[in-house]
Amino acid sequence: MANRIIVALKGEAKGFYRNKSTMFWTVAFPLLLILLFGAIFSASGGTYDLYVQDLSDSQASHQFLEAVNLTGSVNLKYIDRQANLDQYIKDNSLSAVLVVPTNFQMAFVPGAGNNTTQLTMRMDPSQSSSNVVFSIVSAVANQANLALAQGSNVITMGRADITSAGFNYIDFFIPGVIALTTMTTTIFWMVSVMTRYRNNGIFKKLTTTPITRMEWLTSQILWQLFVVFLSIAVIMVVGMLAFNTHMSLTPVAIITIVLSSALFSSMGMIIARFIKEEEAASAAANAITFPMMFLAGIFFPLSMFPSWLAAVANVLPLTYVGNALRDSMVYDNIASATNNMLVVAGFTVVLFIAGILFSKWKTE
Amino acid sequence: MRDLFKTYGNLKAVDRISFDVNAGEVFSLLGPNGAGKTTTVEILECLRPLTSGEVKVLGMDVNRDANKIKRRIGVLPQDFNAFDLLTVKENIEFFGGMYDKSIDADELIDAVDLREKRDEYFKNLSGGLKQRVGVAISMVNDPEIVFLDEPTTGLDPKARRDVWGVIRSMKTKDKTVVLTTHYMEEAEVLSDRVGIIDHGKFIAFGTPKEIIDKHGSGSRCIISNCDDRCLAALQGQWPSAEKNNGEIIIRLESKNSLPEVIYTLDRSGGNYEQIQVTRPTLEDVFLSLTGKKLVGVETEPVRGKKKKKGRRGVD
Numbered sequence: 001m002a003n004r005i006i007v008a009l010k011g012e013a014k015g016f017y018r019n020k021s022t023m024f025w026t027v028a029f030p031l032l033l034i035l036l037f038g039a040i041f042s043a044s045g046g047t048y049d050l051y052v053q054d055l056s057d058s059q060a061s062h063q064f065l066e067a068v069n070l071t072g073s074v075n076l077k078y079i080d081r082q083a084n085l086d087q088y089i090k091d092n093s094l095s096a097v098l099v100v101p102t103n104f105q106m107a108f109v110p111g112a113g114n115n116t117t118q119l120t121m122r123m124d125p126s127q128s129s130s131n132v133v134f135s136i137v138s139a140v141a142n143q144a145n146l147a148l149a150q151g152s153n154v155i156t157m158g159r160a161d162i163t164s165a166g167f168n169y170i171d172f173f174i175p176g177v178i179a180l181t182t183m184t185t186t187i188f189w190m191v192s193v194m195t196r197y198r199n200n201g202i203f204k205k206l207t208t209t210p211i212t213r214m215e216w217l218t219s220q221i222l223w224q225l226f227v228v229f230l231s232i233a234v235i236m237v238v239g240m241l242a243f244n245t246h247m248s249l250t251p252v253a254i255i256t257i258v259l260s261s262a263l264f265s266s267m268g269m270i271i272a273r274f275i276k277e278e279e280a281a282s283a284a285a286n287a288i289t290f291p292m293m294f295l296a297g298i299f300f301p302l303s304m305f306p307s308w309l310a311a312v313a314n315v316l317p318l319t320y321v322g323n324a325l326r327d328s329m330v331y332d333n334i335a336s337a338t339n340n341m342l343v344v345a346g347f348t349v350v351l352f353i354a355g356i357l358f359s360k361w362k363t364e
Numbered sequence: 365m366r367d368l369f370k371t372y373g374n375l376k377a378v379d380r381i382s383f384d385v386n387a388g389e390v391f392s393l394l395g396p397n398g399a400g401k402t403t404t405v406e407i408l409e410c411l412r413p414l415t416s417g418e419v420k421v422l423g424m425d426v427n428r429d430a431n432k433i434k435r436r437i438g439v440l441p442q443d444f445n446a447f448d449l450l451t452v453k454e455n456i457e458f459f460g461g462m463y464d465k466s467i468d469a470d471e472l473i474d475a476v477d478l479r480e481k482r483d484e485y486f487k488n489l490s491g492g493l494k495q496r497v498g499v500a501i502s503m504v505n506d507p508e509i510v511f512l513d514e515p516t517t518g519l520d521p522k523a524r525r526d527v528w529g530v531i532r533s534m535k536t537k538d539k540t541v542v543l544t545t546h547y548m549e550e551a552e553v554l555s556d557r558v559g560i561i562d563h564g565k566f567i568a569f570g571t572p573k574e575i576i577d578k579h580g581s582g583s584r585c586i587i588s589n590c591d592d593r594c595l596a597a598l599q600g601q602w603p604s605a606e607k608n609n610g611e612i613i614i615r616l617e618s619k620n621s622l623p624e625v626i627y628t629l630d631r632s633g634g635n636y637e638q639i640q641v642t643r644p645t646l647e648d649v650f651l652s653l654t655g656k657k658l659v660g661v662e663t664e665p666v667r668g669k670k671k672k673k674g675r676r677g678v679d
Contacts, residue, residue, distance in 0.1 A: 007461030208439035
């Protein structure tokens with residue numbers, strides 16, 4: 001029995017290795033996703049250019065700008081005092097310029113008559129980066145105001161991410177891509193293998209030999225696990241090299257991946273059972289995986305979803321696969337990961353039994 | 365008899381047929397498409413459940429002992445395909461791996477004469493070569509019975525004869541072969557016994573010779589391009605002779621018929637082009653039994669074994 005499973009496994013491995021395009025896309029699809037989305041969202045973690053025209057050029061203005069610089073979030077670039085600002089903005093397509101007025105120094109002299117000064121931020125509000133810069137400058141100005149009023153630093157400003165350990169979008173995204181890859185790899189493999197082997201007669205030939213349906217399915221699932229873990233390894237290495245992500249394959253994550261491979265293989269089996277043509281069946285698999293990909297919180301956190309959409313997400317198995325992987329690989333929340341994993345296990349058992357019952361091996 | 369099996373099918377496709385196959389013989393199920401041939405053999409191969417009846421293969425019941433039977437039979441299914449991206453050798457080894465014991469792939473490759481294509485991907489082979497791979501795979505577990513379901517359908521005449529050669533060589537290895545075909549000629553050339561099946565029932569059963577003798581119309585003599593004098597003489601003697609495009613076809617009822625035809629022709633003093641004598645074929649039998657023609661009538665003649673060339677010169 002074990003021997004037959006290994007023979008079937010080896011057969012699939014050779015076919016996979018020789019079908020270069022399948023092999024390429026199995027690995028390239030998740031990589032493309034990571035590199036693309038990683039590049040789009042990682043911009044928010046960097047620094048912004050802030051152009052400054054310092055008309056005051058005084059000790060006070062120097063100190064203020066130094067304080068802005070110290071936040072580490074902006075990259076100051078000075079514009080000559082004599083420059084025509086409108087022309088300069090036009091020539092250089094700037095989206096945010098800070099103008100320090102000539103009377104800036106005066107505001108800091110205690111007892112001087114006019115104690116207010118107006119910093120002007122010329123900005124394009126449609127650019128999110130200029131809004132960020134504005135809030136940084138405002139924060140520094142507030143701090144300066146407080147310092148003036150009370151003579152000492154009461155409040156200091158620091159920049160930090162929402163989660164304490166400094167997680168960003170790519171950390172959120174990579175476990176989702178792993179869940180997604182597990183789903184697409186196994187579902188499409190099962191659909192294409194089952195329809196193809198049925199239509200070209202390989203199933204019929206296999207049925208005439210002593211191999212049983214369970215042995216054959218086992219070989220397919222083992223092979224799928226190998227392919228899935230291969231893609232995961234590539235995803236994690238690229239995540240580490242390109243985006244400096246920090247995550248590890250925990251036992252809960254590994255069990256979740258194994259379970260979800262069986263889950264989505266079964267789903268593929270059920271699709272192939274009802275749709276006989278290879279192309280129609282893979283279109284059906286697309287129709288199931290594509291919406292699930294967007295609805296299961298792979299690309300955006302479920303908290304961003306309207307409540308009715310979040311309710312839809314709550315019945316999709318992929319949601320729980322993604323949650324279990326994120327909780328265990330990134331957020332280190334083992335309790336929540338385990339709960340999600342158990343939901344995945346439930347889905348797996350139901351679909352696996354349905355898959356076995358539905359997929360007929362014998363012809364009537 | 366050890367290798368004995370029976371079917372009493374009661375499917376719509378197969379209507380209560382019964383037969384035995386003897387060990388070591390080539391048995392053919394012959395009939396048009398949809399006659400029930402494939403259904404019958406797929407029941408024997410334990411691929412389909414039977415509605416009612418009793419079917420034994422190698423003395424075992426197909427319902428209860430399917431797994432034991434599968435180990436001891438080899439099958440070439442209809443429309444056979446193997447794995448496209450495995451080579452000939454790897455495909456044979458793959459299916460060999462499904463059994464506890466299997467024959468060495470190279471030995472089988474030699475048996476079906478595919479040495480040059482040994483490392484070729486299956487998808488790059490022509491139809492005839494694919495079928496030969498299929499035949500090799502059907503023997504990979506050294507089976508006692510080999511089922512070949514329409515092994516030559518869709519092949520060109522040359523490829524067909526190559527497959528026939530391989531099937532003949534099986535017989536020399538004492539294998540029992542059950543063949544289905546809708547080519548009369550194939551059944552006639554290869555089989556020891558034939559069952560002609562139509563609408564799920566046997567309409568004739570026996571050795572090709574028996575069937576032809578029983579149901580055939582006897583040998584015929586065809587004389588082409590007869591002139592009027594020949595024609596008149598022949599028709600006087602054989603009023604029932606068919607006339608067809610200047611040919612006249614006379615059924616030869618006894619051993620003496622042919623000399624009589626020639627004597628008549630000679631005496632008439634007329635002219636004719638040639639005399640040809642044809643043996644009746646299973647095709648004629650099918651035609652006379654059902655009143656219809658089989659599909660895919662083989663037009664190319666079967667060549668017998670090549671005559672030994674006489675040696676010239678020194679002896």
